[in-house]
């Protein structure tokens with residue numbers, strides 16, 4: 208793959224989704240971004256935004272959430288799915304932020320990854336959205352699938368995919384490229400049924416080009 212292709216892919220995505228916000232969560236208070244990013248696993252942006260006002264009016268700080276009743280928190284966040292596990296994680300995270308970091312969300316990948324429910328993907332999103340630090344590229348199911356289809360990587364392990372993508376895109380767009388690929392995965396390059404006829408990435412997509420080549424040969 209030549210250097211111009213990732214750049215062309217990024218520009219085409221940006222033209223098509225100019226309003227994309229990383230992870231669908233607007234920038235703001237690091238504590239809110241952290242908790243909302245944990246809640247965003249395996250659900251929609253709409254479900255997360257729906258619980259946001261009630262959750263933070265009841266538990267506006269790490270101190271308040273850290274002593275919250277798990278069942279009550281679960282009832283509030285129920286629309287986001289897996290609410291029992293998520294309630295446990297966000298209360299545990301609030302407690303650790305309060306006890307280990309003086310109530311301030313830490314701003315490094317290593318520290319964020321010590322929080323319950325926070326893996327590398329979540330930590331990368333929080334760093335980018337809350338602190339404007341692009342230390343890595345969050346690789347979720349959409350990023351993994353589309354990066355493979357496009358031919359940006361041949362890896363299947365998220366850490367190796369992240370490493371390939373980091374080598375292809377400049378650091379200043381690492382947060383944005385995740386958000387754009389997620390958006391594209393929801394709107395056009397849908398798992399199992401990509402709408403290639405409606406896709407702006409066909410000129411650079413390995414899956415699309417290989418399909419056309421094979422069709423021409425038969």
Ligand code: SF4
Nearest residue numbers: 396401403406412415
């Ligand atoms: S051309 Fe098809 S497979 Fe390739 S990115 Fe677009 S929708 Fe996905």
